[in-house]
Amino acid sequence: xxxxxxxxxSGVLKGPLGPELRAQLASHENVQASLEVDLSADLHFGAGLxxxxxxxxxxxxxxxxxxxxxxxxPGLALxxxxxxxxxxxxxxxxxxxLALWRFTLGGxxxxxxxxxxxxxxxxxxxxQGAVQAQDADEALxxxxxxxxxxxxxxxxxxxxxxxxxxxxxxxxxxxxFARPYRKQLALGFGLTLASTAATLVPPYMTxxxxxxxxxxxxxxxxxxxxxxMLYLGGLLLSALLAWGLGWGRTYILALVSERIxxxxxxxxxxxxxxxxxxxxxxxxxxxLMARIGSETDRINVFLSLHALDFMTDVLMILMTAAxxxxxxxxxxxxxxxxxxFIAWLIHxxxxxxxxxxxKIDRVWSEVTNVLADTIPGIRVVKAFAQEKREAQxxxxxxxxxxEVNDRLNRTWSLFTPTVSLMTEVGLxxxxxxxxxxxxxxxxxxxVLAAFIAYIGRFYTRLDSMSRIVSVTQKAAAGxxxxxxxxxxxxxxxxxxxxxxxxxxEGAIQMRNVGxxxxxxxxxxxxxxxxxxxxxxxxVGHSGSGKSTLVNLISRFYDVSDGSIQVDGVDVRRFAVAxxxxxxxxxxxxxxxxxxxxxxxxxxxxxxxxxxxxVAAARAAHAHEFILRLPHGYDSLxxxxxxxxxxxxxxxISIARALLIDPRILILDEATSAVDTETxxxxxxxxxxxxQGRTTIAIAHRLSTxxxxxxxxxxxxxxxxxxxxxxxxxxxxGAYWRLYxxxxxxxxxxxxxxxxxxxxxxxxxxxxxxxx
Numbered sequence: 001x002x003x004x005x006x007x008x009x010s011g012v013l014k015g016p017l018g019p020e021l022r023a024q025l026a027s028h029e030n031v032q033a034s035l036e037v038d039l040s041a042d043l044h045f046g047a048g049l050x051x052x053x054x055x056x057x058x059x060x061x062x063x064x065x066x067x068x069x070x071x072x073x074p075g076l077a078l079x080x081x082x083x084x085x086x087x088x089x090x091x092x093x094x095x096x097x098l099a100l101w102r103f104t105l106g107g108x109x110x111x112x113x114x115x116x117x118x119x120x121x122x123x124x125x126x127x128q129g130a131v132q133a134q135d136a137d138e139a140l141x142x143x144x145x146x147x148x149x150x151x152x153x154x155x156x157x158x159x160x161x162x163x164x165x166x167x168x169x170x171x172x173x174x175x176x177f178a179r180p181y182r183k184q185l186a187l188g189f190g191l192t193l194a195s196t197a198a199t200l201v202p203p204y205m206t207x208x209x210x211x212x213x214x215x216x217x218x219x220x221x222x223x224x225x226x227x228x229m230l231y232l233g234g235l236l237l238s239a240l241l242a243w244g245l246g247w248g249r250t251y252i253l254a255l256v257s258e259r260i261x262x263x264x265x266x267x268x269x270x271x272x273x274x275x276x277x278x279x280x281x282x283x284x285x286x287x288l289m290a291r292i293g294s295e296t297d298r299i300n301v302f303l304s305l306h307a308l309d310f311m312t313d314v315l316m317i318l319m320t321a322a323x324x325x326x327x328x329x330x331x332x333x334x335x336x337x338x339x340x341f342i343a344w345l346i347h348x349x350x351x352x353x354x355x356x357x358x359k360i361d362r363v364w365s366e367v368t369n370v371l372a373d374t375i376p377g378i379r380v381v382k383a384f385a386q387e388k389r390e391a392q393x394x395x396x397x398x399x400x401x402x403e404v405n406d407r408l409n410r411t412w413s414l415f416t417p418t419v420s421l422m423t424e425v426g427l428x429x430x431x432x433x434x435x436x437x438x439x440x441x442x443x444x445x446x447v448l449a450a451f452i453a454y455i456g457r458f459y460t461r462l463d464s465m466s467r468i469v470s471v472t473q474k475a476a477a478g479x480x481x482x483x484x485x486x487x488x489x490x491x492x493x494x495x496x497x498x499x500x501x502x503x504x505e506g507a508i509q510m511r512n513v514g515x516x517x518x519x520x521x522x523x524x525x526x527x528x529x530x531x532x533x534x535x536x537x538x539v540g541h542s543g544s545g546k547s548t549l550v551n552l553i554s555r556f557y558d559v560s561d562g563s564i565q566v567d568g569v570d571v572r573r574f575a576v577a578x579x580x581x582x583x584x585x586x587x588x589x590x591x592x593x594x595x596x597x598x599x600x601x602x603x604x605x606x607x608x609x610x611x612x613x614v615a616a617a618r619a620a621h622a623h624e625f626i627l628r629l630p631h632g633y634d635s636l637x638x639x640x641x642x643x644x645x646x647x648x649x650x651x652i653s654i655a656r657a658l659l660i661d662p663r664i665l666i667l668d669e670a671t672s673a674v675d676t677e678t679x680x681x682x683x684x685x686x687x688x689x690x691q692g693r694t695t696i697a698i699a700h701r702l703s704t705x706x707x708x709x710x711x712x713x714x715x716x717x718x719x720x721x722x723x724x725x726x727x728x729x730x731x732x733g734a735y736w737r738l739y740x741x742x743x744x745x746x747x748x749x750x751x752x753x754x755x756x757x758x759x760x761x762x763x764x765x766x767x768x769x770x771x
Contacts, residue, residue, distance in 0.1 A: 017049045017060065024067050029053045033117035035089065035110045037062050039102035043086065043493035045572065050089060050101055052118045055125075057091065061101060063496070070098065072122055078115045080108070086491045086558075087111055106514070106561040170479045171472070174299070177263045181256045188253040189311070195245030196315040200323060201238035203453035205231055210446030257307075261300030268292050268485055276492040277556045290368045291485060295478035302475035310472075320458045327451065328443055334433045335455055338426035342419055360477075363404045366397045430455055492558050498575040504582040504663040505567050506532040506694030508553065514561030515552060515717075522548050523717040526562075532663075535695040537705035539738060540714035546698045549714070550666045553696065554583055566664070584662030584693075586686075588669035590653030592644070597626055598633040600652055604660040612659060620655035620685040622648070654685045665690060667697040702739050711735060 021031070030053060037048035040063040048062035057070045057078075070076065070091065076098075081088045087108055091099040103111065178185060209231050213223055269292055280288075324332035374381060374390045381390055434448040443451075508530040515523040523545045530536050538546040551557050552564060555571050563570050571579060581604075592600050601616055602608040608616075613633065617623045625648055629635035637643050644652070657665065667686065687707075690697075699705050706725050713721035713728070713735045720734045728735035 016047060020060065020067070021049060021051060021058065024058055024069070025053065029055070032121065033110075033114040035101075035103065035107055035114045037089070037101040037103045038107070039086065039104060039493070040064075040496075041100070041102065043102060043489050043491070044496040045493075046496070048101065050114065052114060052121060054121060057118065059099065059101065068099070072118075072125055074122070074125075076122065078118045080111045080115055086489075089114070104558065104560065106559075108560070170476050170483065173483060174260065174264070174303070174479060177260045177267070178256070180263075181259060184252055184256045188249050188256065191245050191249035191252065192311055193315060195242050195249055196312055196319060198238050198242035198245060199316070199457075200319055200454075202235050203450050203457070204323065205234055205238075206453055207444075207446040207450045210449050211444050212446075215445060257300055257303035260303055261296055264299065264482065265292055265296045268296065268482055271486055271488075274490055275488060276490045277551070279488060279490075288485075289372065290364060291481050294364075295481050298478045299475050299482070302471055306471045306475075317458060320454050324451065324454055324458070327447060328437070331430065331434060331437065331443070331451055335426065335430055335451075335458065337429060338422040341422055345418060345422075360401070360404055360408065363397075363401045367394070367401055370394045370397050427452075427455060492555055492576060494575050495573050498578070499569055499573045501574050501578045501582065506530075506663045507567050508664070508694065509565040509568070510562070511565070512562035513549075513552065513559050513564060515548060515557065516560045521717060523552070526717070526719055528712060528719060528722070530694060530696070532694055533692055534710065535690055535697065535708045537708035537711045538696060538698045538714060539702060539705065539711055539735065541738075544714040545717040546714055547668060548717075550668060550696055550698065553664070554585065554666060555579060581660065582663045584657035584660060584665045584689075586650070586653050586657050586665075586667050586689075590649045592637050592649055592652060594637070596631075596634050596636055597629070597652065600637065601633075601655045601659060603656055608659055613655075616655040616659040617652075619658050619688045620651045622651035622655050622685070625651075651685055654689055658689055663693060665693045665695045667695065667699070669698055702742055713738070 017036075021034075025031070032052050032054065034049060034051040037050055037059075038045055040046050040048075040061065044063060046063035048060050048064070050057070050059045052058075052072075055072055057072065057076075058067060059069075060067045075094045077092045079090045079092065081090070087103045089101045089103065089111055090097055213228060213231075272288065272292070321332065321336070324335055370390070370393050374394075381387060430451065434443070434451060437443045438445060438448055508528075510526055510528040513523055513526040513528075514521065526545075526549070538549065540546055548557075552559055553571075555574075555576060558572060563572075565571065566574075566579075593603065598610070598613050601613050605612075610633070614623065617626055617633075626633055626635070667690075695708075697705060697708065705711060708725070710722055710724060711728055712719055713733075715734060721728055721731070723731075725735075729739065
């Protein structure tokens with residue numbers, strides 16, 4: 001008898017994975033809802049499916065072939081999250097997360113429906129202990145069953161949950177960076193073992209020196225000179241051996257730790273550059289600088305110094321304990337009396353230190369954030385005479401940092417002397433018990449002297465190990481902040497098998513494009529075709545979605561719905577870097593790096609010749625003013641181009657775009673921040689730039705877009721009008737209203753300026769001291 005499987009509203013059984021899902025279903029098992037998951041765990045595109053039936057949740061992750069199933073039971077919960085164009089569906093039980101799937105936000109509505117049907121099936125099964133809402137229409141959080149606020153799918157209770165505290169085990173993740181140097185590490189460990197053993201030889205030789213030479217000499221016997229020289233030579237040889245081995249292990253492990261630190265910095269920075277723009281929108285510059293700079297340096301110091309010391313301490317304690325037990329087990333047991341108390345104290349203090357150092361890191365980021373804000377913006381600070389205010393901001397952040405450190409130091413200052421006190425008490429107990437054993441002829445004086453020498457080293461190492469708790473927690477906190485960056489996945493992923501981009505013609509097709517920032521829809525159902533070599537002007541009120549649209553075309557973000565195609569290929573199928581090499585971008589506020597004029601022009605093509613750079617500058621109408629600079633093309637521009645005017649910076653930006661010869665050109669308010677004369681110069685440069693390229697221009701002044709082949713009028717994320725300037729003016733629609741409003745505003749501004757000029761001519765200012 002053939003099974004009958006009804007098709008759910010999404011038509012899942014008719015889809016590409018329908019036959020595979022049908023094979024997973026039991027007799028008379030019906031699909032209630034489904035979600036097509038089209039992103040793998042590493043955000044590569046693929047085909048996957050999650051479906052809920054009356055009794056199970058079935059899933060096949062994108063890019064995989066295996067199917068998994070979870071029986072529906074009380075305590076299971078599905079949760080939908082979205083961030084920057086990527087949706088996440090998580091399956092939880094009361095203890096842990098069981099599975100995770102990712103999808104583009106085009107499936108967000110499907111995901112919400114899947115969660116709703118999932119919860120209905122859980123409720124239908126009569127889950128015991130589920131919290132019921134008093135109002136049947138009241139939505140509940142699928143994780144904690146807290147009532148959700150109206151028109152929101154974010155649970156306030158879950159949002160307040162603090163992230164898990166840093167564990168010292170996070171340091172083990174550094175093995176990823178240490179693996180290439182495992183041979184050097186093994187050699188360093190061997191040298192550490194040998195040098196530690198060499199340092200344990202001298203105390204053992206005190207036994208024959210005391211019992212066979214010094215004590216018999218006090219009884220009237222002669223000192224055997226040859227035996228003395230033998231023992232002293234052994235002491236000297238062990239000291240030299242320990243020195244040489246210690247130097248070797250320190251040098252090798254220091255070299256390795258420096259390379260691990262360098263690899264960690266490089267990997268973190270490279271990963272940071274690959275992240276999408278939305279990640280940087282939520283981060284402070286000073287915080288990211290502190291993570292890559294000071295945190296990696298802290299980890300490097302830990303690996304090069306403290307981890308080596310800790311390894312030496314452990315070996316010393318183990319070897320010393322073995323020697324002590326071989327000499328006298330009872331005296332050795334007395335030696336270990338303080339150990340349980342020290343271990344308890346370390347365990348008690350460790351959590352306070354960990355949370356304290358995490359807070360210190362966050363507070364220190366506040367200090368660096370003030371610097372990162374103020375120094376680049378020093379012009380604005382001085383223009384508004386806010387030096388005292390910024391100094392007070394820094395003073396407050398610095399004071400907060402001081403207070404947090406003081407609180408932690410109170411704990412740490414008590415911990416260290418307490419450990420020292422315990423070791424001193426332990427040494428006193430050993431002296432007392434050792435004297436009793438000598439008095440009862442259980443051990444010799446030489447044995448007791450050797451014991452005291454070994455115990456001095458034992459307790460010194462124990463004290464050193466207790467002190468390393470502090471630096472270990474600091475390194476763990478730093479490692480967590482580094483791995484927070486490395487664990488973040490870009491929301492603009494590279495495809496697993498990218499389409500090669502040799503040449504771009506510049507045809508752009510947008511089909512039902514939608515995009516959301518979180519839960520806020522910015523662009524909805526947008527359709528637009530742009531022909532190769534066509535110039536399109538984007539106009540509309542502020543917030544209408546113009547800049548968002550060009551960001552989507554540049555693939556700074558990925559669409560939530562629909563697709564953007566270039567030459568018939570979805571841009572998500574291109575490798576991001578290959579695709580962007582064919583796009584030139586001229587922004588309203590051009591950014592110049594600290595360096596020469598030539599280096600800034602050649603930023604997109606570092607191997608450009610001087611002739612190519614000059615040609616690009618000529619086309620951008622920048623050659624003349626560059627030659628007037630003291631060193632021409634080799635003149636240094638200050639940070640962010642502070643030594644140049646706004647128009648000069650813009651023309652260098654245009655030259656930079658010209659040099660890479662892009663097929664698609666995006667002009668985002670390229671002339672809005674300059675005066676009329678400068679605008680004319682920039683417009684001449686732009687006329688050279690747009691020839692033969694697909695151009696999308698956003699302009700504040702609508703008059704600057706008259707040369708556009710077509711104007712696209714946007715309003716609230718939708719295209720409301722498309723056509724040439726004259727045609728849209730004849731329609732007297734949205735564009736006509738924008739144009740008329742701008743013309744009236746310009747006329748009012750001109751009249752206001754004329755009134756001020758007339759007033760100044762009629763009532764000239766008198767020189768000081770005249771009537």
